[in-house]
Amino acid sequence: MxxxxxxxxxxxxxxxxxxxxxxxxxxxxxxxxxxxxxxxxxxxxxxxxxxxxxxxxxxxxxxxxxxxxxxxxxxxxxxxxxxxxxxxxxxxxxxxxxxxxxxxxxxxxxxxxxxxxxxxxxxxxxxxxxxxxxxxxxxxxxxxxxxxxxxxxxxxxxISESGRRWSSTWVRELLEDGKLDEAAEVLGRPHRLRGVVVDGDKLGRTIGFPTANLDVRAGMIPRHGVYAGWLTVLDARGNDKADLVAGVALPTAVSLGFNYTVGSEGLRVEGFVIDRDDLNLYGAEVAFDLVRWRRPMLDFGSLEALTDALGSDVEWCRDVLQLD
Incomplete structure (x- = not known):
């Protein structure tokens, strides 16, 4: 084309x-x-x-x-x-x-x-x-x-199977409600966020969940919360390590919103690639394809409680993404 x-x-x-x-x-x-x-x-x-x-x-x-x-x-x-x-x-x-x-x-x-x-x-x-x-x-x-x-x-x-006309308005409504399964049905594919991996607080690495922090350049931000999804490197942009996994859909637990437990400022979009804690994706252009919403962002009160919750989130993502 x-x-x-x-x-x-x-x-x-x-x-x-x-x-x-x-x-x-x-x-x-x-x-x-x-x-x-x-x-x-x-x-x-x-x-x-x-x-x-x-x-x-x-x-x-x-x-x-x-x-x-x-x-x-x-x-x-x-x-x-x-x-x-x-x-x-x-x-x-x-x-x-x-x-x-x-x-x-x-x-x-x-x-x-x-x-x-x-x-x-x-x-x-x-x-x-x-x-x-x-x-x-x-x-x-x-x-x-x-x-x-x-x-x-x-x-x-x-016209959809439900009788409603397929439309962009319908997709936006579903994304705002966190209904990713239904949004994917209208889109014909998972909803995508695209951006560049940037430096974060590096807190996740200290508690066993290193994340890729996404500076979102395109894609509607859906309901805040935790998602199961896939991370794909679209352009390594000179990062040799990222180039090794370019084009490969990697199973990912995505956190989107405000990190209340540790008080980080600003909206954060970050993904923990499951079973791949060796990745270095800094500077690469990547996509987060969001599959399903799990829960809202919460204040767990302590790093220990947050770590336990993230462990449960990852196990839920494994099930959703059919990794086992």
């Missing part, structure tokens, strides 16, 4: 294409269903399947005081979009100047001249152009004059 960050990077001989556009936050099962169907249709027509997404999120530009709570960052979004079979993705730098284009200017510049669209796939509530003046009817009218077809997505393929 090709990723382009401007129209200048798009090859001149790309077309014809089938194009869709959206924010795709979470790349949940609704997105997956629609995109997979679009890819299959594009292949049948001899088109390249291309998605257009925006960075940063438009709401963060129009209302910077109240930016949206995003499920995932751009890197993970691109990774999971690729899994749908798309031929290419264009990441549009979203600015206030970009938002001033009329619907006609946007369609002509980006879809027709830029991406060679022969077919455009959109949802029924799609809005585009200055002041969201363009809608599905506008797009159809422009398609007739500019030479592309328009398909309006049928939401039926994006």
């Amino acid at each position: 090709h990723v382009w960050n401007s129209l200048e990077e798009v090859p001149a001989d790309l077309g014809p294409t089938t194009v869709t556009l959206g924010n795709f936050d979470g790349v949940h099962r609704g997105h997956q269903a629609v995109l997979t169907r679009m890819v299959e249709d594009a292949e049948a027509r001899g088109h390249r399947a291309v998605a257009m997404t925006f960075e940063p999120h438009p709401k963060a530009v129009h209302d910077p005081e109240h930016p949206p709570l995003l499920i995932m960052g751009l890197d993970d979004k691109l990774t999971f979009l690729e899994e749908t079979g798309l031929d290419g993705i264009i990441v549009v730098p979203y600015t206030l100047d970009f938002a001033q284009q009329t619907p006609q200017q946007f369609v002509r510049t980006w879809l027709v001249d830029g991406l060679g669209a022969a077919r455009v796939v959109v949802g029924r509530d799609t809005k585009f152009g200055r002041g969201n003046a363009g809608d599905v009817d506008t797009l159809r009218a422009l398609g007739q004059t500019m030479g592309f077809d328009v398909e309006v997505i049928d939401d039926a393929c994006a």
